[in-house]
Amino acid sequence: DIQMTQSPSFLSASVGDRVTINCKASQNINKYLNWYQQKLGEAPKRLIYNTNNLQTGIPSRFSGSGSGTDYTLTISSLQPEDFATYFCLQHNSFPLTFGSGTKLEIK
Amino acid sequence: EVQLVESGGGLVQPGRSLKLSCAASGFTFSNYYMAWVRQAPKKGLEWVATISTSGSRTYYPDSVKGRFTISRDNAKSSLYLQMNSLKSEDTATYYCARQVTGFDYWGQGVMVTVSS
Numbered sequence: 001d002i003q004m005t006q007s008p009s010f011l012s013a014s015v016g017d018r019v020t021i022n023c024k025a026s027q028n029i030n031k032y033l034n035w036y037q038q039k040l041g042e043a044p045k046r047l048i049y050n051t052n053n054l055q056t057g058i059p060s061r062f063s064g065s066g067s068g069t070d071y072t073l074t075i076s077s078l079q080p081e082d083f084a085t086y087f088c089l090q091h092n093s094f095p096l097t098f099g100s101g102t103k104l105e106i107k
Numbered sequence: 108e109v110q111l112v113e114s115g116g117g118l119v120q121p122g123r124s125l126k127l128s129c130a131a132s133g134f135t136f137s138n139y140y141m142a143w144v145r146q147a148p149k150k151g152l153e154w155v156a157t158i159s160t161s162g163s164r165t166y167y168p169d170s171v172k173g174r175f176t177i178s179r180d181n182a183k184s185s186l187y188l189q190m191n192s193l194k195s196e197d198t199a200t201y202y203c204a205r206q207v208t209g210f211d212y213w214g215q216g217v218m219v220t221v222s223s
Contacts, residue, residue: 025160034209043202046210049209089209089210091209094157095166096154098151098156
């Protein structure tokens with residue numbers, strides 16, 4: 001099974017900050033990496049698919065990058081609505097596996 | 108608009124069974140792989156099952172293999188998850204999801220609590 005190590009687990013930042021969240025896979029996942037945002041009590045929402053493709057309707061301040069085993073989600077200028085929990089997902093092979101999540105909080 | 112609406116959750120005793128349903132609308136259900144994903148309280152996400160468009164192929168992680176069965180009825184645009192021999196660690200919110208490059212659309216989830 002492919003293990004996804006996500007960091008940091010918690011992140012405190014201010015509106016307007018640039019933040020990055022990382023996911024490291026235990027083996028090459030060929031860019032089959034998605035990023036999701038989840039707010040309290042809501043279902044996850046896909047932000048980025050296949051490393052760097054922005055989901056329709058998602059603001060361009062969200063971007064993704066990476067290859068091989070290392071992937072990054074960047075939020076270029078935090079907005080109040082961005083404070084949430086973020087997860088990565090590898091869909092290169094079964095079993096599909098998620099990162100443990102990053103809770104982004106207001107500083 | 109894609110909509111996925113889960114139902115069938117509740118409180119169940121360890122060792123008993125429960126069947127979840129997911130009603131899909133807003134897309135041609137029979138053209139898509141579908142999946143279940145769960146989230147234990149205040150925990151991360153765990154993929155639970157995937158089914159192919161026709162239902163001929165199913166996939167499970169070891170944690171539920173042999174206990175859970177995913178199925179679908181394309182005529183009714185519905186997805187199901189039969190859960191047998193339930194354990195306390197199966198307590199979670201269960202999400203129905205459309206599987207396209209990972210999961211693109213998710214339902215709002217249904218809570219399953221396994222407790223005596």
